[in-house]
Amino acid sequence: MDAAEHLLADRGSQALTLAAVAERAGCSKGGLLYHFSSKESLVKGMIQRLIDEFDELIAAQDDDSYSKKYVAATFAAVRQGRLRRWAVAVGAAGDPSLLAPLRRAMARWIHEGLADEPDPMAAEIVRLACEGVWEVATHAPELYDGPRQDRLEKRLMAMLGDRAKEREG
Template sequence: MRREELLDAAEGLLSDQGSSALTLAAVAERAGCSKGGLLYHFATKEALIKGMVERLIEEFDELVAAQGHDTYTKNYLAATFAAVQSGRLRRWAVVTGASGNLYLLTPLREAMARWHREGLESEPDPVAARIVRLACEGVWDVASHDPGLYDERHYAELERRLLDLLGG
């Protein structure tokens, strides 16, 4: 059993059933492996949640870096909509799993602070950049709670209007 498959199983469990359902036995069952197989990769529930948080941060950083825009905020905006529209809404599930444990939330809080400070000094309009980044957080939350609320057309309109706010 690969580490990524175990993380996928844990995220799926969190998304479908919430944090109270996140047990090592339930994750192993969902992943189709023994509890020992899970424990080989993640010795504790906290280690599993930490792995989900780390993966979320790493993948979002990679997605932002892969965008080809001229400012960090435009890259952040494009990455947000790409992530939300891909159907991989693990962010809310991971936060739910880590909630209540400041140790587990610390890396996510640090990443959030970095994402919201990154490159502001080089933005043509730092206030507009902050507004767009905050709007991206709202997009994440709404899409996480009600994935079917907006369709591709709505997301395209929202992204275009936020891009207009940035002047491009």
């Protein structure tokens, strides 16, 4: 999958063939076919890996608010350079049905735990703003350097409020 991502990033979706991926990965086409029976199964695998990795980033965050975990995971993904994976995998999915798992995951990420938030609408707005961060950081990363990312993350977290204070009050 790494070889496919690099190939997509370097040469675009038209260059994504199983032969080219096998060559880039340094394995035989037969070896690649053992794991991925088609280009579509390779793209599905890449998309599922994206979903799994972002779920893991969310789970790794230390907060009781899903929205704050989501914000922290978003900025962790930006800082770790994981955005290229999103861009290339989505770009490789010429068939909209291949993106169905990603669409379901995005709906889950946007809506999960909203009812538990002190201000569900603010939480949804913050999560949608994170989607904008992904988009801009994917296509124009120079617009958000480290300090600007830090300020934006802090502001989005502040918009979610302090749950501990709200429980006390």
